[in-house]
Each structure stands twice: as structure tokens, then as C-alpha cells.
């Protein structure tokens with residue numbers, strides 16, 4: 001399975017005015033790896049799908065900010 | 077023609093009085109990668125795209141109006157009881173000077189919406205690539221809005237909207253594959 005987030009490490013100068021962010025992240029949602037959707041993918045129930053925003057489990061990629069993640073939200 | 081259903085596509089609840097958040101959310105209302113631009117872009121491109129993918133542009137363009145309505149509801153709820161002082165403190169004093177509490181098609185910095193945000197090249201591949209890029213940019217905007225917001229209910233709705241952008245991007249990518257007409261010969265990785 002593909003990860004939905006990638007990281008990189010930008011250069012930090014000793015003279016940078018702000019505390020450097022040593023690790024940066026960016027989203028790589030599942031559809032980037034899918035190509036044409038193959039048949040018979042697993043589905044959410046209708047009630048779950050209405051909440052998730054998609055019928056297809058393989059496309060589900062909820063995004064949380066760092067505060068939500070710190071409070072124990074999903075680590076995506 | 078359209079049929080209107082008098083309910084939101086996904087519930088919009090607001091947990092805290094926070095007009096500053098409304099100022100940021102306006103980016104998705106009248107910004108370059110916002111829902112208005114999306115709806116108008118797709119519904120206009122429909123006329124000059126191969127008929128195999130017209131229906132997709134109609135469906136997604138229509139859904140973008142449902143998203144626009146959700147964003148409008150968020151902005152309205154966040155500002156409807158704000159006093160002029162609260163608007164000023166939220167950075168919305170200049171908005172108030174022009175509009176009172178009315179919504180307006182502008183971005184988070186107050187720049188009014190313009191048709192130059194959207195393109196219609198008439199070349200099906202060029203137009204669909206523009207649409208894919210627009211969806212990825214809207215997805216990114218939702219990420220930055222979620223990062224700026226500490227309202228759990230708003231974030232729940234924003235997460236739904238971001239997921240829809242992922243699905244739209246996927247469908248536009250598939251539309252490109254359909255127009256390439258070599259789908260059956262293609263290996264799926």
C-alpha cells in the first residue's frame with residue numbers, strides 16, 4: 001500500500017532567522033497511484049460513504065492538522 | 077436544467093464564534109481555485125469536449141455548486157452575529173465597510189473573483205489537464221484551511237470537501253484515459 005504523505009528535509013542555514021522546520025511533509029493521496037479505477041474495489045456502506053465523501057475505501061484519505069493528530073486523531 | 081434539493085450535500089456545523097476563520101474560508105468561495113471557479117470552469121468546458129466526457133463535466137460542475145453552498149453556509153454562520161468591532165478584530169473591517177455582513181465572491185485577501193481564473197482552451201486534453209490541476213489545487217487549499225482552523229466541526233466538513241476533490245481529480249484523470257482511447261491496451265500499475 002502507498003503512503004498518503006511524503007517527507008523531505010530542506011537545508012537549514014545557521015543564519016536562518018526562524019527556528020528551522022527540519023522535516024516538511026506533503027500529501028500524496030491514493031488516486032495518484034490508481035490509474036483507471038479497477039473493477040470490484042471494496043466499498044463503504046452507504047452510511048459510511050456519505051460521511052467519508054467516497055464510496056471506495058481505496059480512495060479514502062482523511063487529512064488532519066497537527067493539533068488534531070496530537071490529540072490522537074488518525075496519523076495520516 | 078437543474079433540480080434543486082433544499083439541503084446541504086454534507087452537514088455544516090460550527091462550534092466556535094470565529095469570524096477570522098470566515099476570512100480564510102472565503103478563499104474557497106471566490107478564490108482562483110475555489111468552488112465558484114470550479115463550477116463555472118467545468119460547466120463552460122462541456123460544450124466543446126468530446127461527448128464521452130460531457131456528462132462528467134456536468135456532474136462535477138454541478139457538485140461544485142453544492143460545495144459552494146457549504147462554504148457559503150460556513151462563512152455565513154461564522155459572521156452572522158459578529159459586531160463591527162468583531163469584524164474589525166477578525167481582519168474583516170474592510171469587508172464590513174463595503175458589504176456589511178453580505179458574502180462576496182473574493183479571495184481571502186479580498187481580491188474580487190475574475191473570469192481570468194478559469195480557462196477554456198478548446199483542446200480536450202489541455203482542458204482536462206487544467207481541471208486535474210484545479211482539483212489538486214483545491215485539495216491543497218482545503219489542507220491549508222484545515223491547518224488554519226481549530227474548529228472540529230468545520231474541519232469535519234472541510235475533510236469531506238477535500239475527499240471530494242480527490243475523487244474529482246481521479247475522474248478527470250480517467251477522462252483523459254478515455255479520450256486517449258487506448259485504455260484496453262494499457263497495463264494498470
Ligand SMILES: [Fe+2]
Nearest residue numbers: 114211241244
Ligand atoms: Fe472539485
